[in-house]
Structure formats: C-alpha cells, structure tokens
Amino acid sequence: MSETKKTEWNSNLAFMMAMIGSAVGLGNIWRFPNVLYSNGGGSFMIPYIVSLFLLGISFVLVEYAVGFKFKKSLARILFSVSKKLEPVAWFILLVVFLITTYYVCVVGWDLIYIVLSLTKAWGANPDLYFTNNVLHATDSISGLFTIVPTVLASVLVIWFLAWFIIKRDLNDGIGNVSKILLPLLCAIVVVIVAFSLTLPGASIGYTQIFTPDWSALGNLDVWLAAFGQIVFSLSLGMAIAMTYASYLPEGSKLVDNAIIVAFSNSGFEVFNSIGIFSILGFMTLSSGIPFNELVTSGTGLAFVVFPQVFNTMGSVAYIIGPLFFICILFAGITSVIALLEGVCYSISEKFLIERKKTATVVCIVGFCISTIFATGAGSTILGVFDGYLNNFALLFAILLECIIFGWIYKFDDLIETLNNNSSIKVGKTWKTVIKYILPICIFGLWAQGIYSTFTTADSLSITIMFILTVVLIVVPFIFAKLPAINKNYYDV
Numbered sequence: 342m343s344e345t346k347k348t349e350w351n352s353n354l355a356f357m358m359a360m361i362g363s364a365v366g367l368g369n370i371w372r373f374p375n376v377l378y379s380n381g382g383g384s385f386m387i388p389y390i391v392s393l394f395l396l397g398i399s400f401v402l403v404e405y406a407v408g409f410k411f412k413k414s415l416a417r418i419l420f421s422v423s424k425k426l427e428p429v430a431w432f433i434l435l436v437v438f439l440i441t442t443y444y445v446c447v448v449g450w451d452l453i454y455i456v457l458s459l460t461k462a463w464g465a466n467p468d469l470y471f472t473n474n475v476l477h478a479t480d481s482i483s484g485l486f487t488i489v490p491t492v493l494a495s496v497l498v499i500w501f502l503a504w505f506i507i508k509r510d511l512n513d514g515i516g517n518v519s520k521i522l523l524p525l526l527c528a529i530v531v532v533i534v535a536f537s538l539t540l541p542g543a544s545i546g547y548t549q550i551f552t553p554d555w556s557a558l559g560n561l562d563v564w565l566a567a568f569g570q571i572v573f574s575l576s577l578g579m580a581i582a583m584t585y586a587s588y589l590p591e592g593s594k595l596v597d598n599a600i601i602v603a604f605s606n607s608g609f610e611v612f613n614s615i616g617i618f619s620i621l622g623f624m625t626l627s628s629g630i631p632f633n634e635l636v637t638s639g640t641g642l643a644f645v646v647f648p649q650v651f652n653t654m655g656s657v658a659y660i661i662g663p664l665f666f667i668c669i670l671f672a673g674i675t676s677v678i679a680l681l682e683g684v685c686y687s688i689s690e691k692f693l694i695e696r697k698k699t700a701t702v703v704c705i706v707g708f709c710i711s712t713i714f715a716t717g718a719g720s721t722i723l724g725v726f727d728g729y730l731n732n733f734a735l736l737f738a739i740l741l742e743c744i745i746f747g748w749i750y751k752f753d754d755l756i757e758t759l760n761n762n763s764s765i766k767v768g769k770t771w772k773t774v775i776k777y778i779l780p781i782c783i784f785g786l787w788a789q790g791i792y793s794t795f796t797t798a799d800s801l802s803i804t805i806m807f808i809l810t811v812v813l814i815v816v817p818f819i820f821a822k823l824p825a826i827n828k829n830y831y832d833v
Contacts, residue, residue: 373610382553384555388558389571395779398603408583415683432738432813477489503674543622546623593762688703692823692826752775
C-alpha cells in the first residue's frame, strides 16, 4: 500500500472510530432501554428503524456532505452560505458547548465508579448510595453553595483528559485512542450481556423487547419518541459529523461511512438493551419490585443497575466491573471530544489561535461552568439544562440546518459530493426528505419538547431556562460581530 493510500486509510479509520465512539456514548446505555420500554416495547423498533433511515442517516448525510465539501469550520461554512447566517453557527456551537459542560459531570460520575467498583463500595443498595454518597443530592437551591469534592475532582480530571486529547489533531488524538478502547468497550459489553442472560428471571426482562404493544404504533408520541432517540443517540445537529468530515481526504465514501456509523450505533443500543432488560428481570425476581418500577429514566441504569448485577457476579466482578466503567469512561470522553471539536475549530479558524491555546481556553471556561454541577444542587440543575437544551435549543438548531441546507444552499451540490465515491447513491428521495419531511417531523418534535419542558417547570427551572435563553441569544451575536483575525475567513 502506497504512503498516500495508507494515510487516506488511516484518516478514514480514525474518522470512523471517532464517529462511532462519539455515538456510542454513556447516554445510550441508560436512555434507550427506558425509551424502548415506555413506548410499546418491541413495537417501538418499527418507528425506531423508520426514524433511523428517515431522520438519522438522512441528516448525518447532510452533515457529512457539508463538512466534506467546504472543509471549513461550522461558523465559516454558514458565513459562506450567507453572511447573515454566522450567528446561527455560533448559536449551534454554544448549545453544543453548554451540553458538554454538564455531560462532563456525568462522565465524572463514571470515573468515581471506576474506583468504587474495585471494592463494590456501593454496598447492597446502589440506588441510595448513588444519591446520598456520590451526589450528596438535595432539591434545595441552597445546595448550590455546597461543593461535592469527589465530583469536582472527577470533573477536573475529565476536562484535563479532554484537553490533553483535543489539543492534538484527529489522527494522533481521538483517532488512535478510539482504535484501542472502542473494541475493548464492545468486548466487555458482550461479556456482561452474556452473563446477564444467565441470571434467574432474565427472561422477565428481555421478553419485554420481543413482546410488542401494536396499539402503540397509532400513538404520535411513540413516533416522536423514536425521532427524539435518534437525535440523541447520533448527536444530530451538534456539527460533530460536519467537523470530522472536514478532515477526510479526497476519495472518501461518505454514504458508506454514514450507514456504518448509524447501524453500529443502533446495533449497540439494541444489543446493550437485551443485557439491561435481563438485569432488570433478575432484579424484579429477586426484589419483588414490579418491572415497570425498575425501568427509570436518567443515569440510574448505569450507576444503579450495573452495580446491582456486579453484586451478583462474585469475585469476577472485581475485574469486569472496573473494566466496564473504564470503557464507559472512554465512550464518554470520546463524546466530549466530539462535542468540543467543532467549538474549538470555529474559534481557532476565525481568530487564528493555535489549536492548543484554543483547547486550553475552551476547557478552562467549560470547567468553570461544570463546577455548578459539582454541587449539592448540581444534579437538579443538570436536569434542567438537559431538558431545555435537548428539547428546545438542539431541536431548533436541527430545524435551522434543514432549512439552510435544504432551501437556501444549492442542495444538488451536496448530492454530487456524496455520490462522487460512494458505493450507495442518493438522489431525489433524499432531497425530498431533507426539504419537506424532516422539517415537519423535527418541528413536531420541537413543539412537543417545548410543551413538555415548560408545562412541567417549577420557578427554579423557569429562572434557569430564562438565563439560558438570554445567553443563547446574546453570545452568538457577539461572536459573529467580532472581527475575524483570519483574513481568509471572509472568502466565500
């Protein structure tokens, strides 16, 4: 293999590993099983698969094509489309950055559990231990003034690791790390799923996946939940694929790559859910708690259910447990790196700041914000951030991207970019999906998200959301108005 071909192959592999690693993040381990169970069980797989093709692959292809064609940062791409659109880019990047600030905290919890798993320090009641001993959680706003030292320290470590990796380029940083730890993560998950299937009562759980509630297919909320899951699991609208694709060499098979990433992510979600449900079935049998009460949203499935199953594994859990949480740590870090990449790229390109300095400033600012979530009220505030940014801001960003690249930009140019080297071709059907079907679906999901977010909000949540709204309006315009140090930035 020639040096040129070898370099192209390594770049493509680094890209694929980075994309899959960012998709297979910590969130997919706990979110998908709950969404699956709450929306018809096995029948949910039908709208899920439809959403995967209609929304997931279709929108990822947009981001791949745009990033590969322009080979610029998101801010510069939208500036090239129209000078008036640069604030939209900074809005998207700010949403991504704010999501990263609390996601780092969740990854930090996992870091704590690596240490706890060495001795199974969570004891016989992992749920109570997680709330009281790890989070020191309180619903009172006064908890904001109480720092949780272990959480703060773990958050600092995650931000340092993110900085250490992101200051390097794609191949030397996240690409090389992904090639080693992503296969290890998959191997450990296979072992845990295989073990979970041997537990007494496992069939109580995994049969939920294969026992469909066909009446759920007529429920619009089920379809919206499927779309929401695809948005969440593939990190749509966060410019991750767009940024990574900008690094790809000529000749890359974009459509092929998009399909592999999407199916790898979804396959991991479904396979992991078999293990999760088997564990919950075992817990139902051993505790007498009804299955539906054990399937909860939130991080409990990662930090409560898995410790519970490790308690049943005997001495082998002292090996499997730490390895599992180490791999989940990697999955979380790859997601953090993917989220930060687009932010750093846009800042560095506009203001001509070298990559290392940009990464340093972004990570320091991010750590300062993350300290909010390392307090006694941190988990409560985290929930408000997550609900608002995902249900409102992120979906709005995806809607804007659909409109910009489907209606304002010359869409046929994207079709040509995708079809140049790909084995699978796209055409008018894909164009119709992006221009008409996808915006309607996203708008419905966005409207539902607004309704659910604001109708369940208390006074504290409303205050936080108001502050976030002001920040998301003001800061993007400031960044857009600041003059670019890079004189080529204005070349379109």
